[in-house]
Amino acid sequence: MSFRDDDSSDIGPPVQSKLESFLFSCELSSKVPFYTFQDGDDEEDLEHFLELRTVCLGEGAKEESNVVEVTAMNHQGKTISVPIANLHIKCLPMVSLGEFELKAPVTLRLKAGTGPVTVSGLHLIALQAVDSDLSEDDEEEDEDEEEELPAIKPAKKKQKQ
Template sequence: MEPHGPGSVLFGCELTASTKSYTFQVDEQDDFEHVLALSVVCLTDGAKDECNVVEVVGRNHENQEIAVPVANLKLSCQPLLSLDNFKLQPPVTFRLAAGSGPVHLAGWHQIVHREDASFEENDDLSEEEEEEEGEEELAPIMPAKKYRRKQ
């Protein structure tokens, strides 16, 4: 996938008995920061009432492969799991560790210029600082003046 500019692109893949894994990768040589934000994992049409375990396979800080289960779906009790835009850094592999699916994964591929990514981090800090400064600049609340009524 060749990004044409910053933004978000809809992402989706399906894991089945015949396609047990899917790897999401990007061109690491481009000038973009890539994030995969998973929104939902769900069983789709044709799924059996069995446990379907989906794992995320990545690398730890020692470059060793690790697999972490992110969903355990069963048609009769939990056919869908919302992941609330769970963010992953590519490359990342999704694997159907148990069950035969089909399991559909959906989310967003977020693309940001590397310079913009660092600017956004600094911008977030400055907004917090501005909020703190804004709180300091507020004038104290003074009690209302008492007026005497003329009789």
């Protein structure tokens, strides 16, 4: 069906980045039902990602369904929302999400229930680096292809020219 080379961009040329990782915390309840993870006003070469790790009912959670919804951008550049967790204190008081990584801005919302629900994760900050050439040939054709990409790329540029 597919070659697994789709991960190859992670390591290969042409774009390199550095990545810092910090703890992320957010509590949602009926009082404060949403939280937006922002890009920040920092240096323009920095990108902020939220890697969701656990969603966890807190002390005092009632016997009710607590649904947590995430809002972020789809491939058409539109903002969409999707429930990612449904927790119940008598049945599933928490969930581990693996490494669910979303680019800022991301909004977390308590769509059903009153919580409290805590979302833990990692706040990743990436520094975009310029292209590095591992190979010296075929690069021109490669760059030609990249120029087709902006058609589907979101507004904020990701690569330094």
